[in-house]
Amino acid sequence: MAVISESIKDMKGYKLHVVKTEKFKTNTIVWKMKAPLTRENVTKRALLPYVLQSSSKAYPSTSKLRSYLDELYGANLFVDVSKKGEYQVLSFSLEIANEKFLSDPEPLLKKGMQLMAEILVNPFSDNASFDKDTVEKEKRTLKQRIQAVYDDKMRYSNFRLVQEMCKDEPYALHVNGEIDDIPEIDEKNLYEYYQQAFGEDEMDLFIIGDVNEEEVRSVADELLQFSPRTPKLVEPLANGKVEEKTVKDQEDVKQGKLNIGYRTNVLYGDQDYYALQVFNGIFGGFSHSKLFINVREKNSLAYYVASRLESHKGLMMVMSGIEFNNFELAVKIIKEQMAAMTAGDFTDQEIDQTKAVIENQLLETLDTARGMVEVLYHNVVSDKTVSLDEWLQGMRNTTKEEIVQVAKKVELDTVYFLTGLGADK
Structure with missing residues (x-):
């Protein structure tokens, strides 16, 4: 059904x-x-x-x-x-x-x-x-x-x-x-x-x-009657070679904000979009993720840390709040978690847990009418037709190999750090 x-x-x-x-x-x-x-x-x-x-x-x-x-x-x-x-x-x-x-x-x-x-x-x-x-x-x-x-x-x-x-x-x-x-x-x-x-x-x-x-x-x-029109579509920009860069700003803040942007090279509706969803969940999307456990829990480096996808632009953002002097270490540990993903260093249990959370999250979104509209509107924006049943089935069927392959496509683009006045640049 x-x-x-x-x-x-x-x-x-x-x-x-x-x-x-x-x-x-x-x-x-x-x-x-x-x-x-x-x-x-x-x-x-x-x-x-x-x-x-x-x-x-x-x-x-x-x-x-x-x-x-x-x-x-x-x-x-x-x-x-x-x-x-x-x-x-x-x-x-x-x-x-x-x-x-x-x-x-x-x-x-x-x-x-x-x-x-x-x-x-x-x-x-x-x-x-x-x-x-x-x-x-x-x-x-x-x-x-x-x-x-x-x-x-x-x-x-x-x-x-x-x-x-x-x-x-x-x-x-x-x-x-x-x-x-x-x-x-x-x-x-x-x-x-x-x-x-x-x-x-x-x-x-x-x-x-x-x-x-x-x-x-x-x-x-x-x-409601309007003139016929051909919708203006934006051609996805061809990504050139990504060169990692670091940008630091200084402001009067008490806590550093470390944000890292990646190019996923995958858009909504692509064949490997389902694997990207599962990858993001294991990497930083949820409270059982590698970022949460390794950056926040084990090393007590972050007040908060998470990753999220921009599915129609092919971006993944990592957001975290850290002490000013933990910048280098936090970046290092975040990069290590990405390396673990590309090496397949995650368990079947992590995959199953992530799939279950993604499914629950989607079904929860569908519990409101506005949530339903937001989910269905993805097809309008992407100019693709993906039914929710296909979406769920694609996500459930994602294999470990597919997650590793999609992880290898993800490229670190920009490290941004908002630090305090007088903190070392």
Whole structure:
């Protein structure tokens, strides 16, 4: 039996994804739109969803919009901006009660879809520009979001690693854009960009819940119609020879942040992607991993240490917090764990344990409707079709030899260390 049954239909200018499930007492509507990351548009894109969710023609203030959400049995509306490989993705999510579980037979799903369409296609504007006050308010908030990365040294050090590692690549751009761009954005040029995005982006509508697929399709077709487009695809950059480099920054911090970036040379949907997942789990992904045991537990070198994959860019990041004077030793031990992986120095028990944790983690993600959307959206970003059953089967079937082979593909690119003022460089 399929883990998730997803129906996909081509609509006018977008794709409709319906997942019929009785798992939830709510229905979830998610609109996603993606475009290549560009220096020119990254900040406008980061601002746009927040302007759209704050008001619309029918609800010209945030309080009116929120009051209407309360009327819809406390429906939840939220937006998000994320980076998937070389793309910037805007997400609009609406979670609304399923009327089947209410005494009132009001057609809530239809009303939720109408509200989503209202926010997307009827913004509070004069059809040439957004409301000036709304844009200025959201610009201030965006500035705070960007500033927050600099204030949170764990996030900042990861951002700096990516900046250094992916110089001259779109992926080096921060998902929230550039603080210096914000003053140049106004209600007119943002509205122009809004029209461009809805004319060019690859767009997908996900409906998750106990719904009637035909009814959903009919309502979507009535509410949302856009011009046809060919999605702009980013060609993966050919990796040249990777030369290991070390970058150190000094700031007024109490704890050093050691972040190491690797090129995996494997992308989501590749044949050896499943082996890469298991490799990452054994290397640094979980609390039973080599990094956790050897860097943190045995040698007491790190306050935290873990590795994670960026599946659409072919990167693996190691993040750790260490004392300033433990830099050399921590790097040495991390490199030793990688050498152990390429030498096949791990047990069948480690493989089995890692596979079990990956499977549990995936199934846990599918316990929420938004988690389901995130998992299914991998196929849109990668332009591949991998069902969850294939994914699970591929991961379960991964052999030790395949894990060793994928480990040998992984290349250390950049070691980044955020150290204290006055600490030895």
